[in-house]
Amino acid sequence: MTTTTSPTALTNGVRARGLVRTYGTRRALDGIDLDLGPGVTGLLGRNGAGKTTLLRCLATDLEPTDGGLSVLGLDPERSIERTEIRRRLGYLPQNSSFYPHFTAFGLLDYMAVLKEQGGRRQRHEEIRRALRRVDLYDRRHTRIRRLSGGMRQRLGLAAALLGDPRLLLLDEPTIGLDPEQRIRFRDLVSELAVHSTVLLSTHQIEDVAALCRRVLVLDRGRVIFDGAPTDLIARARGRVWEQASRPPEGVTAWRLADGRYRVLGPEEGDAPDTVERVPLEPSLEDAYLLLTGSVTR
Numbered sequence: 001m002t003t004t005t006s007p008t009a010l011t012n013g014v015r016a017r018g019l020v021r022t023y024g025t026r027r028a029l030d031g032i033d034l035d036l037g038p039g040v041t042g043l044l045g046r047n048g049a050g051k052t053t054l055l056r057c058l059a060t061d062l063e064p065t066d067g068g069l070s071v072l073g074l075d076p077e078r079s080i081e082r083t084e085i086r087r088r089l090g091y092l093p094q095n096s097s098f099y100p101h102f103t104a105f106g107l108l109d110y111m112a113v114l115k116e117q118g119g120r121r122q123r124h125e126e127i128r129r130a131l132r133r134v135d136l137y138d139r140r141h142t143r144i145r146r147l148s149g150g151m152r153q154r155l156g157l158a159a160a161l162l163g164d165p166r167l168l169l170l171d172e173p174t175i176g177l178d179p180e181q182r183i184r185f186r187d188l189v190s191e192l193a194v195h196s197t198v199l200l201s202t203h204q205i206e207d208v209a210a211l212c213r214r215v216l217v218l219d220r221g222r223v224i225f226d227g228a229p230t231d232l233i234a235r236a237r238g239r240v241w242e243q244a245s246r247p248p249e250g251v252t253a254w255r256l257a258d259g260r261y262r263v264l265g266p267e268e269g270d271a272p273d274t275v276e277r278v279p280l281e282p283s284l285e286d287a288y289l290l291l292t293g294s295v296t297r
Helices: 007-011 051-058 079-088 104-114 121-133 151-161 179-192 205-212 229-235 285-291
Strands: 012-021 027-034 039-044 068-072 089-092 167-171 197-201 215-220 222-227 240-243 252-255 260-264
Touching: 012 051, 027 051, 027 222, 039 051, 039 104, 039 167, 039 205, 051 068, 051 167, 051 197, 079 089, 089 151, 104 151, 121 151, 151 167, 151 179, 179 197, 179 205, 197 205, 205 285, 215 229, 215 285, 222 229, 222 285, 229 285, 260 285
Parallel strands: 039 197, 039 215, 089 167, 167 197
Antiparallel strands: 012 027, 012 068, 215 222, 240 260, 252 260
8 A cells, every 4th residue: 555645644643664673583563664644544463463562662662673763743763852742642552550549530630740731720621521532521530449441441541532642542442341332432533533643453353444444464563464444355355155064174264153154265266166155245354364364273
């Protein structure tokens, strides 16, 4: 996918060229080229593919080993510009750790102070706004240790939303959310993405299918797909079917509730015609599994 980067995308997004991050001899990121502008981009990949490392580099939490990186039109290698990036982005880590004795409001106030977000009155109004957006306003005086896992996840999202960030980096944001909360999350992110750049890393492929006009797939630190979800799905057509009998070993398949099997197989025409197959329209999950070879029976 070739992306033309506009001036707006540069000041509201990300540009990376040859981005490398190593841990000892292992390359967690291996020469990433990336342009991100306003809208929601989904980031998929197996565990250890480099997703969290990429987000941490963009959030200025990790320093790249090599390559060029611009975030919100600023250079994170420069101390003053790195501080400005941190003021203007929102970041939800995969495993958020909170002070258990803080109230929800108190935690957000603490984080807003760290981001130097205005005077007390302005700061508190922003906190109330963020809590309402994630449906936690009625829990604002509840101590964090008394919040459920899903509530803590929403509180982390509220913290990321402070200051109306131009860049929002979300690492597994829907963990612990029930179906109704996930729908609200999708609605909120879609609203934010009108003017902001959102990079959503998740294993919940249905969230990517529902939200994203663009998807990146990482494998061993490299981008192996960059394009529209519909283009990835198109690659899987003719390779997904249903059949009554158990497929042979080594074929990606799983048993359905009615006893039949959903099979992800070779290119159309390459598989032996030994059983009756009912062709199926592939899902984004099917296409992702075929691209990465993530699952075999």
